[in-house]
Each structure stands twice: as C-alpha cells, then as structure tokens.
Amino acid sequence: MLEFCGRHQILITAYSPLARGRIIDDPTLTKIGERHGVGAAQISLAWTISKNVIAIPKASSREHLEENFEALKIELSEDEIAEIDALDKERRLVDPGFSEFDRG
Numbered sequence: 001m002l003e004f005c006g007r008h009q010i011l012i013t014a015y016s017p018l019a020r021g022r023i024i025d026d027p028t029l030t031k032i033g034e035r036h037g038v039g040a041a042q043i044s045l046a047w048t049i050s051k052n053v054i055a056i057p058k059a060s061s062r063e064h065l066e067e068n069f070e071a072l073k074i075e076l077s078e079d080e081i082a083e084i085d086a087l088d089k090e091r092r093l094v095d096p097g098f099s100e101f102d103r104g
C-alpha cells in the first residue's frame, strides 16, 4: 500500500503509531533506541516518518509530548530501518473496529 500510495502521491496517516503504548517494550526498538539515547516510542515514530507516513501519537504527559517532538530529529541508519522493516508484520498489536473510527 505504501508503494502504491507513494506512486500516486497519496499521504498515509498512522493512527496509533505507538500501538497504544504496546510497542514501548519491543526489544528491537528498545535496542535501537539505546544507540540513539531515546526510547522505543521515539524510534517507532522516527521509523514511521522515515516511510513518509504522518504519525499522530497521543500523549497525555508533557514528558511524552516533548519526547515525541524530539523524534523528528532522529536519523535512523539504513540498517536500522531494515531491521525494523524485518519485524513480523503479521502481528497486529491493536485492532480497533471501524465502529470506533465512526465515533471520530
């Protein structure tokens, strides 16, 4: 879908780009984060942005808000992006029904 949308100049928005907080203990994201001195959440956002996908994380604390803005400055290496690309894409961490989206 990313490839198709890129070809047709369609921007994608990642709802729940932190899987509603469920990615913060991911070992791969945590390991890469340690290299950059940041948490897994910020690595998830940096990877999302590296794909030219808009990320709209929710954060209820100032600390998380600031961390998420800082993610804009993280430059992942090609190897790091490839390592995240290789994670199991069949594993769905959040699966909100469409009725939830209808409520806006």
Ligand SMILES: NC(=O)c1ccc[n+]([C@@H]2O[C@H](COP(=O)([O-])OP(=O)(O)OC[C@H]3O[C@@H](n4cnc5c(N)ncnc54)[C@H](OP(=O)(O)O)[C@@H]3O)[C@@H](O)[C@H]2O)c1
Residues within 6 Å of the ligand: 015, 016, 017, 018, 019, 020, 021, 022, 024, 039, 041, 042, 056, 057, 058, 059, 060, 061, 063, 064, 065, 067, 068, 096, 100, 101, 102, 103, 104
């Ligand atoms: N219109 C719709 O139907 C629809 C559907 C889905 C999502 N959305 C919107 O999309 C946005 C996404 O929110 P979401 O809750 O679904 O998922 P999300 O952004 O993937 O996850 C939010 C969770 O991640 C935590 N978090 C945020 N920044 C963090 C950080 N730097 N480090 C560690 N944890 C962090 C938050 O904790 P804290 O709150 O404690 O900071 C919260 O528990 C929201 O604005 C939501 O309203 C809209």
